[in-house]
Amino acid sequence: xxxxxxxxxxxxxxxxxxxxxxxxxxxxxxxxxxxxxxxxxxxxxxxxxxxxxxxxxxxxxxxxxxxxxxxxxxxxxxxxxxxxxxxxxxxxxxxxxxxxxxxxxxxxxxxxxxxxxxxxxxxxxxxxxxxxxxxxxxxxxxxxxxxxxxxxxxxxxxxxxxxxxxxxxxxxxxxxxxxxxxxxxxxxxxxxxxxxxxxxxxxxxxxxxxxxxxxxxxxxxxxxxxxxxxxx
Numbered sequence: 001x002x003x004x005x006x007x008x009x010x011x012x013x014x015x016x017x018x019x020x021x022x023x024x025x026x027x028x029x030x031x032x033x034x035x036x037x038x039x040x041x042x043x044x045x046x047x048x049x050x051x052x053x054x055x056x057x058x059x060x061x062x063x064x065x066x067x068x069x070x071x072x073x074x075x076x077x078x079x080x081x082x083x084x085x086x087x088x089x090x091x092x093x094x095x096x097x098x099x100x101x102x103x104x105x106x107x108x109x110x111x112x113x114x115x116x117x118x119x120x121x122x123x124x125x126x127x128x129x130x131x132x133x134x135x136x137x138x139x140x141x142x143x144x145x146x147x148x149x150x151x152x153x154x155x156x157x158x159x160x161x162x163x164x165x166x167x168x169x170x171x172x173x174x175x176x177x178x179x180x181x182x183x184x185x186x187x188x189x190x191x192x193x194x195x196x197x198x199x200x201x202x203x204x205x206x207x208x209x210x211x212x213x214x215x216x217x218x219x220x221x222x223x224x225x226x227x228x229x230x231x232x
Contacts, residue, residue, distance in 0.1 A: 005071065006078010013052035013079070015164040016146075020053070021171050021208060030170065035059075035109045038175075039137045043122050043198055044113050044157035046144040049168045053142075056080040058108040062099060081111075096127050100134050110137070114194070119156045122202070124194045126187045132178040141173035141194060143201025145209035169209040173201035 018030035030053045040059075042050050054061075060082045063072045073083045084099045099110070110131070114124035132139050146162035146169070162168055174197055178190060 005074040009075040009078050010055065012164065013055055016052050016162055016166055016168050018052055018168045018170060021169070023172060023174055037107050037137055038109050039128060039132055039139045040109060040111045041114045041124065041128055041139050041141045041194060041198065042111065043115050043202070045121060045159050046142065046202070047113055047159060048161045049144040049146055050142055050170065051075070051079065052168065053170060054079065054081065054111060059111050060084065060099060060108060061111045062113070096130060100131060114198070115157070121157050122195050122198050124191045126184065129178050129187045129190050133180060133182050136180070138175040138177050139194060140175045141197040141201050143171045143173065143198060143203070143205040145169050145205040147209055147213045167212060169205045169212060171201040171205040171208065173197040
């Protein structure tokens with residue numbers, strides 16, 4: 001089942017057209033982004049489209065316990081991620097320790113859903129700041145939007161899944177560093193800063209996606225007529 005779920009995720013994600021906009025305004029294909037020694041922060045709402053960005057990029061990802069986490073782990077492993085299981089309410093401290101041990105000396109990226117498992121939306125839990133402080137990695141907020149998608153309206157996060165062949169706009173927000181001497185008492189202030197940057201990235205992605213949708217489709221070039229009588 002795990003292999004089949006991973007293959008299904010790969011096939012589904014491969015139909016999407018994903019572009020990233022960097023903080024300086026540059027737009028690049030998702031495959032061209034130089035993923036490295038960073039912690040990518042995302043809200044659960046954007047988890048599905050952003051999973052399409054990290055295929056075969058060597059990410060470490062945190063997945064919840066329970067049946068939903070089992071399905072998420074199978075899909076993430078199927079797209080080339082290393083998965084650490086845990087949650088903020090249950091065995092979260094152990095999961096964070098396992099994650100940081102796995103990051104020691106590694107140059108591969110990390111992805112954390114900051115507002116799980118139960119929200120509120122876009123409000124980061126302390127774990128990401130602990131990881132950033134101990135690893136020295138910057139936190140990079142991401143926001144995403146897709147015009148053609150299915151929204152799970154009953155979910156607390158309003159998580160959504162882009163439809164096949166959707167165009168997805170991803171905005172990379174301003175990074176945030178947590179200095180080595182930062183105390184846990186400062187995590188609340190950092191959470192407020194990161195929440196603002198996540199919301200801004202999400203808002204910018206929605207505006208960009210709407211702008212792309214308003215653009216007229218580009219007509220294919222008309223070929224030159226074949227040479228004939230009276231034509232050079």
